[in-house]
Amino acid sequence: MLTLIKREVEDHTIHLLVAAVLSTTLVVGLVALVRMEFTIEAVLYTMVLLIVAFIGCASLGAAQMYTDRVGRISAFLATLDVARMQILTARFVVGLLTILISLVPAAITAAIVLFRSVQPFCFYSHVVLEVSVTVFLIALACYCIGLQAGWAQSKVLTLLASVVFPPFIMTLVLIKGFGMQAMVVLAVLIAACVLRIGAKFLSTPL
Numbered sequence: 001m002l003t004l005i006k007r008e009v010e011d012h013t014i015h016l017l018v019a020a021v022l023s024t025t026l027v028v029g030l031v032a033l034v035r036m037e038f039t040i041e042a043v044l045y046t047m048v049l050l051i052v053a054f055i056g057c058a059s060l061g062a063a064q065m066y067t068d069r070v071g072r073i074s075a076f077l078a079t080l081d082v083a084r085m086q087i088l089t090a091r092f093v094v095g096l097l098t099i100l101i102s103l104v105p106a107a108i109t110a111a112i113v114l115f116r117s118v119q120p121f122c123f124y125s126h127v128v129l130e131v132s133v134t135v136f137l138i139a140l141a142c143y144c145i146g147l148q149a150g151w152a153q154s155k156v157l158t159l160l161a162s163v164v165f166p167p168f169i170m171t172l173v174l175i176k177g178f179g180m181q182a183m184v185v186l187a188v189l190i191a192a193c194v195l196r197i198g199a200k201f202l203s204t205p206l
Contacts, residue, residue, distance in 0.1 A: 001086055001089070001090060004086060004087060004089075004090035005090045005093050005094060007090070008064070008090050008091055008093075008094040009094055009097075011064075011067065012060060012063060012064065012094060012098075015056065015059070015060045015063070015098055016097070016098055016101065018056055019053075019056065019098045019099075019101040019102040020101055022049065022052060022053050022056065022102050023101055023102050023103070023104075023105045023106060024105075025049055026046070026049050026050070026053070026102075026103075026105070026106040026109075027105055027106055027109045029045050029046045029049050030046065030106055030109050030110050030113060031109065031113055032045070050135065050170065051166060051167050051170060053102050053103070053139065054138055054139055054142045054166035054167075054169070054170060055142070055162065055163060055166045055167075056098075056102070057095070057098065057099055057102070057139045057140070057142040057143040057146065057166070058142040058143060058145055058146035058149070058161065058162040058163075058165060058166050059146060059162045060095060060098055060143060060146060061095060061142075061143040061144065061145070061146025061147035061148075061149070061150060061162075062146040062147070062149045062150035062158050062161065062162045063146075063150065064091050064094075064095070064146075064147065064150060065091075065146075065147050065148075065149075065150030065151045065197075065201075066150040066151075066158060068087075068150075069150070069151060084201060084202050085202065088197075088198065088201050088202075091147075095143045095147075096140075098143075099136065099139045099140060099143060102139065103132075103135060103136055103139060107128070107132040107135075110128055110131075110132070111128050114128060127178075130178050130179055130180075130183075131178045133183060134173060134178040134179075134182050134183055134186070135178075137182075137183055137186035137187060137190065138166075138169055138170055138173060138186060140186075140190055141169055141186050141189050141190050141193070142165065142166045142169060144189075144190055144193035144194060144197065145161055145165050145169075145193060146161065146162055147193070147197045148161070148193060148196060148197050148200075149161030149162055151197065151200060151201070169186075173186070
């Protein structure tokens, strides 16, 4: 399993590097957001960065499955007596790692800057938690949608799903609000995507 994870990391190093850059930029943006007293420019800047991060998550999932399908990587690994579930699990692990690299530093930064600048922080702590969890679920949902799109035969569908769905999902969440209802909807979407891609990946001839 560790070998499979290492292979996925090596194959998609560029996505991990981009995730690290985005994470740093998000941290800077969040600090600026507080120092600029939540001006519309700072808010829009942070929102754009989040959309870019979500598109990156979707593109990672699409790239993982597209390169697998085109390069017949899973077919090759199957000859080495590697189970499909192990291949898919390694892929998910790297996807989750990329999401965590993108968002966890930003979430920690948000908590720190609000603690230092907004009092009483305990009043806002649950908001930080809800927003952080919801943003993570959006990123995971985008990644799962990317996995499905990458397995499609149409390049146009793959591209559209990677670029169009992330802003669409984020817009729906913004309308609904960063709360429990949004979390439940996103969790159901993620579960449905995982079950579908799992069934398709495990049953499709390699």
